[in-house]
Amino acid sequence: MRTDRRTFVRTAAAAAAGILIAPGSKTYSSPIPKERGKSVFGLKTKPMDIIRVGFIGIGGRGAGHVAHALVIEGVEVKAICDLLPDRIEYVTKLCRDAGRPEPDTYGKNDYDYRNMLERNDIDIVYISTPWRWHVPMCVDTMNSGKHAFVEVPAATTLEDSWKLVDTAEKTQKNCMMLENTCYGREELMVLNMCRQGIFGELTHGEGAYIHDLRDQMLETRWEGPWRVPYHAKHNGNLYPTHGLGPIAQYMNINRGDKFDYLTSLSSPALGMAKYAKENLPPDNKYNQMKFICGDMNTSLIKTAKGRSIMIQHDTTSPRPYSRINLISGTNGTFRGYPGRVAITGRGEGTHEWQDIEQCYRDFEHPLWSRMAAEAAKYGGHGGMDFIMNWRVMYCLRNGEPLDQDVYDAAAWSAVFPLSEKSVADRSNSVDYPDFTRGRWKTNEPLGIIK
Amino acid sequence: MRTDRRTFVRTAAAAAAGILIAPGSKTYSSPIPKERGKSVFGLKTKPMDIIRVGFIGIGGRGAGHVAHALVIEGVEVKAICDLLPDRIEYVTKLCRDAGRPEPDTYGKNDYDYRNMLERNDIDIVYISTPWRWHVPMCVDTMNSGKHAFVEVPAATTLEDSWKLVDTAEKTQKNCMMLENTCYGREELMVLNMCRQGIFGELTHGEGAYIHDLRDQMLETRWEGPWRVPYHAKHNGNLYPTHGLGPIAQYMNINRGDKFDYLTSLSSPALGMAKYAKENLPPDNKYNQMKFICGDMNTSLIKTAKGRSIMIQHDTTSPRPYSRINLISGTNGTFRGYPGRVAITGRGEGTHEWQDIEQCYRDFEHPLWSRMAAEAAKYGGHGGMDFIMNWRVMYCLRNGEPLDQDVYDAAAWSAVFPLSEKSVADRSNSVDYPDFTRGRWKTNEPLGIIK
Numbered sequence: 001m002r003t004d005r006r007t008f009v010r011t012a013a014a015a016a017a018g019i020l021i022a023p024g025s026k027t028y029s030s031p032i033p034k035e036r037g038k039s040v041f042g043l044k045t046k047p048m049d050i051i052r053v054g055f056i057g058i059g060g061r062g063a064g065h066v067a068h069a070l071v072i073e074g075v076e077v078k079a080i081c082d083l084l085p086d087r088i089e090y091v092t093k094l095c096r097d098a099g100r101p102e103p104d105t106y107g108k109n110d111y112d113y114r115n116m117l118e119r120n121d122i123d124i125v126y127i128s129t130p131w132r133w134h135v136p137m138c139v140d141t142m143n144s145g146k147h148a149f150v151e152v153p154a155a156t157t158l159e160d161s162w163k164l165v166d167t168a169e170k171t172q173k174n175c176m177m178l179e180n181t182c183y184g185r186e187e188l189m190v191l192n193m194c195r196q197g198i199f200g201e202l203t204h205g206e207g208a209y210i211h212d213l214r215d216q217m218l219e220t221r222w223e224g225p226w227r228v229p230y231h232a233k234h235n236g237n238l239y240p241t242h243g244l245g246p247i248a249q250y251m252n253i254n255r256g257d258k259f260d261y262l263t264s265l266s267s268p269a270l271g272m273a274k275y276a277k278e279n280l281p282p283d284n285k286y287n288q289m290k291f292i293c294g295d296m297n298t299s300l301i302k303t304a305k306g307r308s309i310m311i312q313h314d315t316t317s318p319r320p321y322s323r324i325n326l327i328s329g330t331n332g333t334f335r336g337y338p339g340r341v342a343i344t345g346r347g348e349g350t351h352e353w354q355d356i357e358q359c360y361r362d363f364e365h366p367l368w369s370r371m372a373a374e375a376a377k378y379g380g381h382g383g384m385d386f387i388m389n390w391r392v393m394y395c396l397r398n399g400e401p402l403d404q405d406v407y408d409a410a411a412w413s414a415v416f417p418l419s420e421k422s423v424a425d426r427s428n429s430v431d432y433p434d435f436t437r438g439r440w441k442t443n444e445p446l447g448i449i450k
Numbered sequence: 451m452r453t454d455r456r457t458f459v460r461t462a463a464a465a466a467a468g469i470l471i472a473p474g475s476k477t478y479s480s481p482i483p484k485e486r487g488k489s490v491f492g493l494k495t496k497p498m499d500i501i502r503v504g505f506i507g508i509g510g511r512g513a514g515h516v517a518h519a520l521v522i523e524g525v526e527v528k529a530i531c532d533l534l535p536d537r538i539e540y541v542t543k544l545c546r547d548a549g550r551p552e553p554d555t556y557g558k559n560d561y562d563y564r565n566m567l568e569r570n571d572i573d574i575v576y577i578s579t580p581w582r583w584h585v586p587m588c589v590d591t592m593n594s595g596k597h598a599f600v601e602v603p604a605a606t607t608l609e610d611s612w613k614l615v616d617t618a619e620k621t622q623k624n625c626m627m628l629e630n631t632c633y634g635r636e637e638l639m640v641l642n643m644c645r646q647g648i649f650g651e652l653t654h655g656e657g658a659y660i661h662d663l664r665d666q667m668l669e670t671r672w673e674g675p676w677r678v679p680y681h682a683k684h685n686g687n688l689y690p691t692h693g694l695g696p697i698a699q700y701m702n703i704n705r706g707d708k709f710d711y712l713t714s715l716s717s718p719a720l721g722m723a724k725y726a727k728e729n730l731p732p733d734n735k736y737n738q739m740k741f742i743c744g745d746m747n748t749s750l751i752k753t754a755k756g757r758s759i760m761i762q763h764d765t766t767s768p769r770p771y772s773r774i775n776l777i778s779g780t781n782g783t784f785r786g787y788p789g790r791v792a793i794t795g796r797g798e799g800t801h802e803w804q805d806i807e808q809c810y811r812d813f814e815h816p817l818w819s820r821m822a823a824e825a826a827k828y829g830g831h832g833g834m835d836f837i838m839n840w841r842v843m844y845c846l847r848n849g850e851p852l853d854q855d856v857y858d859a860a861a862w863s864a865v866f867p868l869s870e871k872s873v874a875d876r877s878n879s880v881d882y883p884d885f886t887r888g889r890w891k892t893n894e895p896l897g898i899i900k
Binding site: 203265268302317331344352426 | 651653662711713716718720721744746750751755756758760767768769770778780781782783794800801876877878879
């Protein structure tokens, strides 16, 4: 008897991922798969005097991280990897202009990053590549004994989310998703207010990624060429973490609460085809593509504590940018875009929105109080990128746990496949996998990020 | 063999209502029940020179309608009915002060309204009573040969929604829900813009009833005493129509499109108990009540054309009023609270919200262009109540179909029971009954209300 290895691998992987789906069953069956290592919740690593960094992917996003690494104390840019020679040149010049040594370079082919990972003079790796590369590169990074820092979303399937968790636990390495919105001035202030109980008991949150990105269809490099086709392959929330990350931190998800189930519904997919028709020649590939991702996707999540979260995704409709950023509790409500508050006993009551300037005076997050000037100087989405990168390096230099761990990366990213499944099943709900394997019940709450 | 009439009636009613629910089934089975009359879609009645009106319920809401009836041409206030003598006195004085004849009065007991319905000098009846009375009073009104105009929501169960439809079809009478928000200046302007195609093809809408009504717990009359206990009996969207009505009109629901299925999710129920504890003595009934209605309920509706609608309900959280009023299409987006637009090719593009003043100049609805002064003078929620009542009388006097029919009343109200069912079933979706019995496919679109 021959072993059909392909089948075996598939079945074993599916079983490990806990996603055996009976046809017609109304929810995912999400048993907790067998642990392959030890929990990395609260993982502390030995304080690093010098943090030696390698970068895979130095397009717009990755180059921004390099620029920050060049100005944060105790950080060395050791190596960079990209397929495009002009990006290698550009970032090498960045380093030279900063008076730093030129990094070693990689990029001969898709897998040259593995040669970079074989070095033993790199401690952490930033991964800013197309989505499909996030998981294999994170896994390879951790298996090579390095910590992985990956752009959003960390994963686009449940199997892949589990792969990140399993690998982090097996290798005892960090796998942090670089969810920069968790470091926005507004978001950190609201987190501060949540921890001080200003909103009372939290009941409901809302986040979104509403960002008209249709002109990515005109790009011949950058994100467009690989990102646009996702709209022809998946119908759901393709990019959930910018909106969900801060809400999850407000609510201490995976740290006393967890996502329990999700339901999702999409509008028709009209915007991409219309844009292609109006802006591209008839024989352009986008005019041949069948776009299926609903222009607006709305997903609802129930947490174990019963709280509700609404998450939207719309990168196609002509409308202004918003991540919503709403948190509501028994004592008050905050809403972004533009920021406003209503808090019992503060200002003129809760029947009208109040200006947030007084909130900034009372609840500005310490990171922003201390570092507003540097954030303004080094920037990145209004400074949140710099604050995030600074904070990552701070934790590593001081041997403190990171603010986002692999369980957050897995759970926040999982909206992508879960919403897709619910949308395809007439919006019936799907169970949310518990990537903490039950530890959310006893994990300590996220402290106020210092 | 004796007939168990009670059982028979129950079974027959359930069968007629098409809501036989198999335990554990994942959606409502919503077969179209047998028609008992003729469709009342587009119902025209003989033009009335004089419209003779009876009023059941003249609390805050009903008295407002009487006040409008006293100033609209061709309308006579014939009779009023209320259990509270001081309301009878108050409204009688309203009529006297307006130089009009005093109406006959009813209110000896709960069923005295039926004596009013026996008169043959009344054409239409306004019903502004507690929710549980809406359907029996509408049914009795239509059966007595009069047209029914009922406050929102028209019904709180699917059986009752069907009862309204069946009775209207059997009697060929109007049963219009008085959804005043459909007559707001902003909403009518947006409807106008939708009909002119300004937003392109519509994809997504959002509505809400976010209104902190906790202080109704302190009321010893008005709505509080009968409305608050709903929070102890139902968990879902208790009051969907103010947000949904305008969106349904934008999308021509029941007139070329229809609600197809719904999913719903609630936050924990914390606000009411907290308010009772903080504001009422321990032995107050509200401190004995177990409140179960989630502070925030979010429901998603998919339409037959694939569009998505999000509807929220929160009357408990400390936050400012909002009906959201968002409509999005392939060409642009409108959002209320405060009103703002982003329309391709208008103003400075769609990446920033634009002021709506230019929209009012270009798309003000004719009703508001013509009647802003009267709306301001006679008021009612910023004038929308007066515009609605004027428009009702206009249609009746000219023998034109009303803007909202019994199918709208049934469908918009049905979010209450459908959301409750979905919330209780882990947010699995429920099929939406088609109250038009398939006629939505051929019903003419709602014209621009003149």
